[in-house]
Amino acid sequence: MDYITLSNNMVMPKLGFGVFQTPDGKKTEDAVKWALEAGYRQIDTAMIYGNEGSVGKAMEESGVQREDIFLTTKLWNEDIRRGNTMQAFEDSLKRLRTDYLDLYLIHWPADGFEKAWIDMEKIYTSGKAKAIGVSNFQPRHLEAIEKIASNRPTVNQIESNPYFNNQDVIDYCNARGISVTVWSPLGGTGGNILEDAVLRELSEKYKKSPAQVVIKWHLQRDVVVIPKSLHQNRIIDNFNVFDFALSKEDMEQINKLNRNTRSGADPDTFDF
Numbered sequence: 001m002d003y004i005t006l007s008n009n010m011v012m013p014k015l016g017f018g019v020f021q022t023p024d025g026k027k028t029e030d031a032v033k034w035a036l037e038a039g040y041r042q043i044d045t046a047m048i049y050g051n052e053g054s055v056g057k058a059m060e061e062s063g064v065q066r067e068d069i070f071l072t073t074k075l076w077n078e079d080i081r082r083g084n085t086m087q088a089f090e091d092s093l094k095r096l097r098t099d100y101l102d103l104y105l106i107h108w109p110a111d112g113f114e115k116a117w118i119d120m121e122k123i124y125t126s127g128k129a130k131a132i133g134v135s136n137f138q139p140r141h142l143e144a145i146e147k148i149a150s151n152r153p154t155v156n157q158i159e160s161n162p163y164f165n166n167q168d169v170i171d172y173c174n175a176r177g178i179s180v181t182v183w184s185p186l187g188g189t190g191g192n193i194l195e196d197a198v199l200r201e202l203s204e205k206y207k208k209s210p211a212q213v214v215i216k217w218h219l220q221r222d223v224v225v226i227p228k229s230l231h232q233n234r235i236i237d238n239f240n241v242f243d244f245a246l247s248k249e250d251m252e253q254i255n256k257l258n259r260n261t262r263s264g265a266d267p268d269t270f271d272f
């Protein structure tokens, strides 16, 4: 496993497991248990995914110690708009069957995110979240936080994949000591990135699947990556990426696949 050190000195596994669109109940429980069994030690969920309860149950039943898991969840937009950060945080903890989070994120820059950040700082000071951060923040949103914050966000979780590498925002964050986690790293559910001819060629060259090649590309760009799957074989394969390295030229080939096309919502125009 590779790790990064966040600006508050917390250590975060660079490869984690995401559970967006993973239905609550047995599917999420199995997926999280398989991930922990395969060696993942970072789980990424959110209140809005509706599966925090299953994530908590699976973690508890997995036999892996809570302190060995880096657990992230996110504050939803309605709670940001309603100024309900403190209660939403406590509700997430309860569903997750834990008394602390490793990382709590503002999910989107919804109206009221500045006030939510002040409350996030209170949660951080209480020790109940070991790190706090944001998601889907553009530089202008980060600048707004900068004006009012005692602590910079440790993490910005944003969309990035070979067709939308989002490198400008990654560079902006890195220059300010904000670590980046990338969502929909494989292009998201329903995407077609893994069929790309260049990735297929590299897959043959390295004897690794296109998904493994893409995950390695992210790791070598020094971002945290959280692929999702409901299939045990894919969950295992996606973790099996620490025994090869992409050459500089091949990293460059993948960089060139960028089309600036998002697979998810745009933080400048989202309407939910």
Ligand SMILES: NC(=O)c1ccc[n+]([C@@H]2O[C@H](COP(=O)([O-])OP(=O)(O)OC[C@H]3O[C@@H](n4cnc5c(N)ncnc54)[C@H](OP(=O)(O)O)[C@@H]3O)[C@@H](O)[C@H]2O)c1
Binding pocket: 017, 018, 019, 020, 021, 044, 045, 107, 135, 136, 157, 158, 182, 183, 184, 185, 186, 187, 188, 189, 190, 194, 209, 211, 212, 226, 227, 228, 229, 230, 231, 234, 235, 237, 238, 264
């Ligand atoms: N902060 C945010 O706003 C935000 C937004 C979106 C996502 N996220 C986080 O990022 C995580 C990952 O993003 P994502 O779930 O959107 O998409 P993703 O991880 O890029 O892709 C998931 C899709 O790829 C398939 N897949 C996974 N491994 C594969 C493999 N080895 N070979 C072929 N197909 C494979 C999955 O299918 P199967 O499941 O059928 O295997 C699923 O359809 C989420 O789960 C969530 O934790 C955050």
